[in-house]
Amino acid sequence: MVGAAAGTAVWAAADGAAGSPPRVSIGTGKAPHTLPKLPYADNALDPVISSNTIGFHYGKHHQTYITNLNNLVKDKPDLSAMTLEEVVKASAGDPAKAGLFNNAAQVWNHTFYWHSMKPGGGGQPSGKIKARIDSDLGGYDKFKADFAAAATTQFGSGWAWLIEDAGKLAIVKSGNAETPMAQGKKCLLTIDVWEHAYYLDWQNRRADYIAAFLDKLVNWEFAEKNLG
Numbered sequence: 001m002v003g004a005a006a007g008t009a010v011w012a013a014a015d016g017a018a019g020s021p022p023r024v025s026i027g028t029g030k031a032p033h034t035l036p037k038l039p040y041a042d043n044a045l046d047p048v049i050s051s052n053t054i055g056f057h058y059g060k061h062h063q064t065y066i067t068n069l070n071n072l073v074k075d076k077p078d079l080s081a082m083t084l085e086e087v088v089k090a091s092a093g094d095p096a097k098a099g100l101f102n103n104a105a106q107v108w109n110h111t112f113y114w115h116s117m118k119p120g121g122g123g124q125p126s127g128k129i130k131a132r133i134d135s136d137l138g139g140y141d142k143f144k145a146d147f148a149a150a151a152t153t154q155f156g157s158g159w160a161w162l163i164e165d166a167g168k169l170a171i172v173k174s175g176n177a178e179t180p181m182a183q184g185k186k187c188l189l190t191i192d193v194w195e196h197a198y199y200l201d202w203q204n205r206r207a208d209y210i211a212a213f214l215d216k217l218v219n220w221e222f223a224e225k226n227l228g
């Protein structure tokens with residue numbers, strides 16, 4: 001297992017504990033921010049995502065964003081008093097706060113990404129999320145093609161997302177650390193398409209990584225919890 005602090009604040013309500021809101025809460029923790037525990041073993045997503053990738057991606061990249069964020073908010077009472085989500089929203093779109101935004105948003109995005117996957121996931125959803133994909137996105141096959149296209153065509157580093165915007169599901173992509181959460185959109189699911197997410201396992205075959213994510217890893221229960 002990758003060593004990790006037992007940080008629980010970032011996704012304190014992720015398991016839907018009694019008294020928690022139905023929507024999964026990510027980004028509610030305040031400084032000092034800690035690396036959240038992975039919701040599965042570091043080899044649980046193998047062979048789509050190997051423990052080697054998790055070791056670098058979660059253990060090094062995600063941890064580095066957290067370390068950088070803590071250094072940026074240290075001795076700044078206004079920023080230290082904010083939740084992670086508040087820091088992201090307060091720094092979004094401000095070139096003078098680009099470093100703060102990039103690190104805070106990447107902390108949030110990665111926590112959201114780890115939860116967007118589960119061992120034995122993927123394939124067609126059921127229940128409420130299926131109904132919404134059918135009504136808003138033209139059905140699962142069209143969702144799958146459109147999500148894969150968004151993730152594949154994101155030029156350079158970034159993310160693809162399933163979101164709810166103005167009461168309707170939508171598929172969007174974002175560059176670098178950009179996140180729909182900063183604009184108040186309800187994020188349901190994401191895939192990281194930075195090369196560090198897949199290069200050790202898939203090298204240049206981003207499209208194959210995306211297809212395997214959709215077929216074998218998507219955590220639809222998480223998406224449905226986010227839908228609320």
Ligand SMILES: [Fe+2]
Pocket residue numbers: 057061110192194196197
């Ligand atoms: Fe990443």
